Amino acid sequence: QVQLQESGPGLVKPSETLSLTCTVSGGSISTYSWSWIRQPPGKGLEWIGYIYYSGETNYNPSLKSRVTISIDTSKKQFSLQLSSVTAADTAVYYCARGRTYFPHWGQGTLVTVSS
Amino acid sequence: EIVLTQSPGTLSLSPGERATLSCRASQSVSSNYLAWYQQKPGQAPRLLISGASSRATGISDRFSGSGSGTDFTLTISRLEPEDFAVYYCQQSGDSPWTFGQGTKVEIK
Numbered sequence: 090q091v092q093l094q095e096s097g098p099g100l101v102k103p104s105e106t107l108s109l110t111c112t113v114s115g116g117s118i119s120t121y122s123w124s125w126i127r128q129p130p131g132k133g134l135e136w137i138g139y140i141y142y143s144g145e146t147n148y149n150p151s152l153k154s155r156v157t158i159s160i161d162t163s164k165k166q167f168s169l170q171l172s173s174v175t176a177a178d179t180a181v182y183y184c185a186r187g188r189t190y191f192p193h194w195g196q197g198t199l200v201t202v203s204s
Numbered sequence: 205e206i207v208l209t210q211s212p213g214t215l216s217l218s219p220g221e222r223a224t225l226s227c228r229a230s231q232s233v234s235s236n237y238l239a240w241y242q243q244k245p246g247q248a249p250r251l252l253i254s255g256a257s258s259r260a261t262g263i264s265d266r267f268s269g270s271g272s273g274t275d276f277t278l279t280i281s282r283l284e285p286e287d288f289a290v291y292y293c294q295q296s297g298d299s300p301w302t303f304g305q306g307t308k309v310e311i312k
Binding site: 147 | 248249251254260261292294296299301302304305306
């Protein structure tokens with residue numbers, strides 16, 4: 090059974106770059122797409138973007154100017170970078186397997202943007 | 205972008221009752237790229253339905269999805285205690301993928 094685990098700082102200062110990594114275990118990282126989704130505290134879900142194992146990406150236009158998703162198949166990891174963060178970027182960030190729908194999710198990691 | 209509007213916001217029901225959740229899209233969702241998720245407090249969402257009506261692996265047949273175009277429905281035939289949660293619909297027919305705001309199913 091595939092498992093995903095997010096890792097990265099839980100606190101980021103305003104205007105800095107949020108960086109998270111998702112490690113995949115129990116299955117191949119190749120032949121699938123991998124996504125990031127976030128959820129502000131007490132609110133709904135927002136799709137951030139996905140990356141195919143080949144490197145092809147698709148980002149939410151609302152975040153596109155600030156987002157980079159990358160993949161390292163040798164390490165079975167994919168990563169999220171979100172630049173110039175503000176308090177509005179405070180959320181639980183989930184990594185997930187899938188492109189159009191998401192059958193496998195990480196447990197999520199809370200990232201707070203605060204000085 | 206496609207806006208998904210879920211109704212009602214909260215559904216108060218008793219165990220054993222039938223739950224009917226609605227998801228309406230601002231424009232047609234192509235190829236039925238419509239999914240439903242269940243989320244419990246402190247947990248990641250769990251995929252229930254994809255392609256509008258196909259149950260995900262391991263999902264009870266108490267859950268069923270239907271609909272097409274702009275109107276979709278998730279039905280829980282007989283509520284079990286573990287079904288009380290928040291439910292989200294999600295479309296991926298047109299980028300950006302979007303989620304509904306959620307329907308909370310609470311114990312009456």
